[in-house]
Amino acid sequence: MKKIIQLLFSFLIRIVYLGYKAEGLNALLLFLPAKMIPDLLRKHGAKIGAEVEIHSPLIIHNASAEPGKHYANLNIGNGCYMGREVFLDLKDTILIEDRVTISMRVTLITHTDAGRSPISKRMPASQSPIHLRHGVYIGAGATVLQGVDAGAEAIIAAGALARKNIPERSTVAGVPAQILLAEKKPK
Numbered sequence: 001m002k003k004i005i006q007l008l009f010s011f012l013i014r015i016v017y018l019g020y021k022a023e024g025l026n027a028l029l030l031f032l033p034a035k036m037i038p039d040l041l042r043k044h045g046a047k048i049g050a051e052v053e054i055h056s057p058l059i060i061h062n063a064s065a066e067p068g069k070h071y072a073n074l075n076i077g078n079g080c081y082m083g084r085e086v087f088l089d090l091k092d093t094i095l096i097e098d099r100v101t102i103s104m105r106v107t108l109i110t111h112t113d114a115g116r117s118p119i120s121k122r123m124p125a126s127q128s129p130i131h132l133r134h135g136v137y138i139g140a141g142a143t144v145l146q147g148v149d150a151g152a153e154a155i156i157a158a159g160a161l162a163r164k165n166i167p168e169r170s171t172v173a174g175v176p177a178q179i180l181l182a183e184k185k186p187k
Helices: 002-028 037-043
Strands: 058-061 074-076 086-089 094-096 130-132 170-173 178-182
Touching: 002 037
Parallel strands: 058 086, 074 094, 094 130
Antiparallel strands: 170 178
């Protein structure tokens, strides 16, 4: 039974991709079983390590239009976990090192663009990568903005807005995120 379901999902992926390319893949990421998500992302350009668990719905914005490289700006290391309703903006690179935990409803935004708004004259479009180093933990509902480099084993508390770099082994919380605790590296 499991093999039949996998075949049906594989067929669905091919059909949807033929008709809608990256937009179709993004729609499938809203309901695919967790075991199928890493393989689909890999097949379309993401670099994903071993033992990675990603739950649906996964929401991806700004996938590349280039066939085979739709998710090339996504790099996930070994042993990582992503909860439900994670939002990934792939306008620029998101680099997630090994053993990072991203809780449910976390948002990672790599760009700002006011579009056609008159504000765009004061706030020009910009983009820069996000780097989550080894062992980072991001609590539910947190937002990480473009250009943030979260140091190894940093904790971003639930609901925090991280807009600046976060030192390793520190805990940040609040809007905007402030350092609550900065631990020394063990000897």
